[in-house]
Amino acid sequence: MTDIRILDQRTPEERDRAFLPGAGKTWLLPCYDVMTRVAGVRALHERAVKLAGIEPGQAVADVGCGTGNLSFAVLAATPTARVTGLDPDGDALRRAARKARRRGVALTLVQGYADRIPAEDATLDHVVSSLALHHIDDDSRGAFALDALRALRPGGRVTIADFGGQAEGHAPHSHGWAHALRHLPSLLRSRVAHSPVVARNHDDAIVTLLTEAGFADAREVAHADHAFGRISFVQATRPVLRQE
Numbered sequence: 744m745t746d747i748r749i750l751d752q753r754t755p756e757e758r759d760r761a762f763l764p765g766a767g768k769t770w771l772l773p774c775y776d777v778m779t780r781v782a783g784v785r786a787l788h789e790r791a792v793k794l795a796g797i798e799p800g801q802a803v804a805d806v807g808c809g810t811g812n813l814s815f816a817v818l819a820a821t822p823t824a825r826v827t828g829l830d831p832d833g834d835a836l837r838r839a840a841r842k843a844r845r846r847g848v849a850l851t852l853v854q855g856y857a858d859r860i861p862a863e864d865a866t867l868d869h870v871v872s873s874l875a876l877h878h879i880d881d882d883s884r885g886a887f888a889l890d891a892l893r894a895l896r897p898g899g900r901v902t903i904a905d906f907g908g909q910a911e912g913h914a915p916h917s918h919g920w921a922h923a924l925r926h927l928p929s930l931l932r933s934r935v936a937h938s939p940v941v942a943r944n945h946d947d948a949i950v951t952l953l954t955e956a957g958f959a960d961a962r963e964v965a966h967a968d969h970a971f972g973r974i975s976f977v978q979a980t981r982p983v984l985r986q987e
């Protein structure tokens with residue numbers, strides 16, 4: 744069986760640092776993989792991986808990896824990629840580790856926060872992240888973008904899949920259970936779109952975040968109309984400095 748260890752890079756102060764877990768509540772974690780599988784999130788992961796274009800042997804950090812599903816999609820497409828999953832949630836990482844052992848894939852797991860990516864300067868080929876950026880508070884988002892720029896080699900690429908793009912219309916009023924059931928998909932979409940954490944990503948905020956950090960060419964390269972809401976696939980590149 745593959746030996747998968749979880750490295751804890753949190754400082755003593757960070758051990759009490761709050762974070763928003765994958766399913767919103769820590770007690771919902773056991774349902775996370777089932778819920779996201781039923782909701783078709785795997786297709787979003789596969790699309791993100793295809794867009795990232797990871798080559799054999801390349802170094803990849805999956806930021807906010809949770810139970811590891813995007814990392815596993817990377818490894819399914821490119822088995823020799825060297826993938827590190829980063830997340831503050833120790834329970835989610837333990838699930839990721841169990842899954843990696845069962846699948847017999849090599850994966851490094853690090854417990855920590857998005858604003859300190861576990862990589863030396865300019866050593867990563869790719870930073871990838873799915874459905875995690877809206878979990879990251881406003882102060883840390885800017886720090887994440889700067890740290891991704893630091894950790895990527897010149898020409899290295901960040902690929903993010905998360906709720907985003909342009910904001911949707913107003914939240915519908917409630918008209919009772921029958922109405923709610925009939926309109927469940929659109930109600931869900933609307934609830935997600937109007938949640939204050941998802942609002943962080945509205946109006947192409949991810950593109951702006953990466954541009955302000957110094958990435959070149961940050962743009963939405965694709966989008967998907969998912970049951971939970973509009974998913975934006977954003978990519979950007981660490982600029983290659985020209986020799987004088």
Ligand SMILES: C[S@@+](CC[C@H](N)C(=O)[O-])C[C@H]1O[C@@H](n2cnc3c(N)ncnc32)[C@H](O)[C@@H]1O
Pocket residue numbers: 762763764765766779806807808809810811812813829830831832835855856857858872873874875878879880883
């Ligand atoms: C909705 S889950 C997405 C998990 C996985 N990427 C996926 O696509 O299934 C969001 C993840 O972001 C993580 N998260 C929350 N705050 C974070 C932070 N400051 N830095 C890194 N990850 C964070 C949560 O613990 C959770 O695992």
